[in-house]
Amino acid sequence: MSVTAAQGFTAAGIAAGIKANGNPDLALVVNHGPSLAAAGVFTSNRVKAAPVHWTEQVLRGSAVSAVVLNSGGANACTGPKGFQDTHATAEKVAATLNEHGPGGDFNAGEIAVASTGLIGVLLPMDKLLPGIETAAAALSADGGEAAAIAIKTTDSVHKTATVSQGGWTVGGMAKGAGMLAPGLATMLVVITTDADLDSATLDKALRAATRTTFDRVDSDGCMSTNDTVLLLASGASGQVPAYEDFAEAVRKVCDDLARQLIGDAEGASKDIRIEVIGALTEDDAVEVGRSIARNNLLKCAIHGEDPNWGRVLSAIGTTQAAFDPDRLNVAINDVWVCRNGSVGDDRDLVSMKDREVRITADLCNGSESAVIWGNDLTAEYVHENSAYSS
Amino acid sequence: MSVTAAQGFTAAGIAAGIKANGNPDLALVVNHGPSLAAAGVFTSNRVKAAPVHWTEQVLRGSAVSAVVLNSGGANACTGPKGFQDTHATAEKVAATLNEHGPGGDFNAGEIAVASTGLIGVLLPMDKLLPGIETAAAALSADGGEAAAIAIKTTDSVHKTATVSQGGWTVGGMAKGAGMLAPGLATMLVVITTDADLDSATLDKALRAATRTTFDRVDSDGCMSTNDTVLLLASGASGQVPAYEDFAEAVRKVCDDLARQLIGDAEGASKDIRIEVIGALTEDDAVEVGRSIARNNLLKCAIHGEDPNWGRVLSAIGTTQAAFDPDRLNVAINDVWVCRNGSVGDDRDLVSMKDREVRITADLCNGSESAVIWGNDLTAEYVHENSAYSS
Structure with a gap:
């Protein structure tokens, strides 16, 4: 309509x-x-x-x-x-x-x-x-x-x-x-x-x-x-x-x-829902979520169905948000693969077969939150955007 | 040695x-x-x-x-x-x-x-x-x-x-x-x-x-x-x-x-030399150069040997650097394809067969400059980084 x-x-x-x-x-x-x-x-x-x-x-x-x-x-x-x-x-x-x-x-x-x-x-x-x-x-x-x-x-x-x-x-x-x-x-x-x-x-x-x-x-x-x-x-x-x-x-x-x-993002095979919780401010939550969403290495890992939480922490570390690196928790599809900035639950428990992938990052530093939606990086994205104007 | x-x-x-x-x-x-x-x-x-x-x-x-x-x-x-x-x-x-x-x-x-x-x-x-x-x-x-x-x-x-x-x-x-x-x-x-x-x-x-x-x-x-x-x-x-x-x-x-x-960057097929000139400060030149270097759409275009200068301007526009959008000039491999923020010389004059691609962005707003080196985005990068930890 x-x-x-x-x-x-x-x-x-x-x-x-x-x-x-x-x-x-x-x-x-x-x-x-x-x-x-x-x-x-x-x-x-x-x-x-x-x-x-x-x-x-x-x-x-x-x-x-x-x-x-x-x-x-x-x-x-x-x-x-x-x-x-x-x-x-x-x-x-x-x-x-x-x-x-x-x-x-x-x-x-x-x-x-x-x-x-x-x-x-x-x-x-x-x-x-x-x-x-x-x-x-x-x-x-x-x-x-x-x-x-x-x-x-x-x-x-x-x-x-x-x-x-x-x-x-x-x-x-x-x-x-x-x-x-x-x-x-x-x-x-x-x-x-x-x-x-x-x-x-x-x-x-x-x-x-x-x-x-x-x-x-x-x-x-x-x-x-x-x-x-x-x-x-x-x-x-x-x-x-x-x-x-x-x-x-x-x-x-x-x-x-x-x-x-x-x-319908160009070339995407996964929709990634990134929820940042435990932030001191909503701005912090958005900044962290965006940094995760834009990390090419993580986007590639998600494409490969690899629950590579180290790349999530690496992306969080580039922000100015308030957090302590030793208190960060990260879940992928509800499995807390990173606890206290270190190895958490077994990453082999994470199934990433579905199109939607959920990443939860808990900054453990407040009560604000935000959800950012992103997608994976694929060879199709490269193909589509390297041929676009020719 | x-x-x-x-x-x-x-x-x-x-x-x-x-x-x-x-x-x-x-x-x-x-x-x-x-x-x-x-x-x-x-x-x-x-x-x-x-x-x-x-x-x-x-x-x-x-x-x-x-x-x-x-x-x-x-x-x-x-x-x-x-x-x-x-x-x-x-x-x-x-x-x-x-x-x-x-x-x-x-x-x-x-x-x-x-x-x-x-x-x-x-x-x-x-x-x-x-x-x-x-x-x-x-x-x-x-x-x-x-x-x-x-x-x-x-x-x-x-x-x-x-x-x-x-x-x-x-x-x-x-x-x-x-x-x-x-x-x-x-x-x-x-x-x-x-x-x-x-x-x-x-x-x-x-x-x-x-x-x-x-x-x-x-x-x-x-x-x-x-x-x-x-x-x-x-x-x-x-x-x-x-x-x-x-x-x-x-x-x-x-x-x-x-x-x-x-x-030797992962999966890269082009080395991109980005020189920003005419900047008010060196920091401006570096910020603009980095923004261009990180633009995924431009990186794909370079991979496709497409002198897509619009994506260069789009990247410059996301920065806080001092410039007037109507005075920006951009050359790709020395052809000034964008003059005064608009269409410049014929983009068909640009040859991008070589591995090294040179982008020059003139902010026309000072005398500072900086060179940033980047590379293109390829399907090989996606492949290498989606399979890395598995």
Whole structure:
């Protein structure tokens, strides 16, 4: 159901010819109101793509009437021409919706733009701009699935999630395999709701949700130039949910999509759930979890189904978190293979046949915790990313 | 010539049976003086192996009469028993040299110990201790080569380097593939000299040399628990070189060994020389270089001979260095494929057939620079590190 699960939205996904292979590559999501409230979070990479610069500006106005997303090109590191192209794309969407569209007064300053694909290549505007007309003509209240498909790049499946309760709905779509900041392979997410909430409330709920979901997925530690997560509210249900209920629904949708991202990470054969407990602060727990998730040697060991807890300790030792090396405990799939920083239970008791592998690191230094999701490092990852742009 | 190129040293390398495959696994280096001056630098990982804790203590005394090194087990994360084993190893070396050795009054507090191999496994002391007697009996003034061979783990070749001038010599041996801090696969280095210099001078020269050599090699961003670099001076040449001459000789030996480490990095098919120029500070240049060197996506692209400069910019953008994204220039093998943060010269002009790939990143924000050496990410790396402990 994706972005059209909530009332007040239409969407489309079409092939504009941006991708050489003819696959769908252009998605359009339109908010028909009555509200146009919106919020967004973006990559923290200091090298940001043109559409990120543009959409950050749009969000300052707190109103988004439509989102146009393309795969097949990131429009990052493309200089002034790249920004002009993003601007022209928003203008074209506004003009097309005003001329042929569903009614309403669209203007470019309320059109969010997101792009994904290779960095450093200008978009083929001669294909993208006509594609916007095709997409506008294809808009429908059940176009969410097609939109989710059109934003795929190296994704093997499209990703959608929906939560409904009390007469209102939160639904969304995502592409990519990674985390918000840093993130791999450009994560693009559009979430819609028909709840009637203002932009400040949306912003608060979105930031709270991404902080513990997309921000805690770490596929390969690389940070994209294009990561974008948008939350749009139409108010079409007429419902004004309590903040806690709404925030939890947004968190559930983000968590669902984030898990789908890691489950589809490039070349991965194992999903690794890293839970850090006994930390003095939540920041310590996140820093330790991230360090474990990014350790290439450990990622290789997990791939080889080797419960190599020494590599976990080695990764913990590189952090600034508060801990005593002689009090660290580590479990792999619930077997405490490391106790007090030294040899614990028999590592041969650990079975790692399943796709999901659970690592628990107890810092024994407090009561805070965090969960980070990562994945293993495989020859397929190397293959996929050494052939990507050729 | 290794550690016995300088006068006043004997060495040996033998098979004690620590490695299951019967390969050499125990090395002994003895300083016959007249001076026992020494200096050392160690991993900055907070989870340190027992021999690192021990040898840091030994170095407080500024005198090292012998170094015993074993492969086949890191003796890291082995608790109090691991430290007892290191202590017993040093005691055994001192007792053996006093009883059967070359004369002199050896005591355990002047015996440095270094170990490399799997973390979290106790050393087979029933093999190691008798091995020390075998090694002591094999000590000779041309045993440097055998010692270098005995410290190999995943190394495909042993690594030695020598610089001689004005009647004095600096020589050394290394094992591992990585950097001092962080480092991969435990880097162990022993450098000897017959120059007559005190420990403070050795320490100054060693720290200056490692800062721009071993510290700027980044094979996979992982930091070992065991990294150790020792510099021992016998004074046997009777020469007291000028500090600048000596420091440069130590730097050359370190640089030579560091390049050999990266050239033998696990599974690598490309050596990547990353030069960051135009930085406001040297720290900025090092931070940017390291970020580029560690980017898995870029490492894959280089493996695929793909001049994917977008991944270089993406890596630069994750740092805190001072730069303007719109003024970044990047060359790959001297072709400036990115100018002013955007598309530069034709990427098809870049040839990447050679093993060495040069990336130049100009931050256009100052006059400081740094060179970091890294390597590509390959399916062989994944294979080697997913099967390591099994």
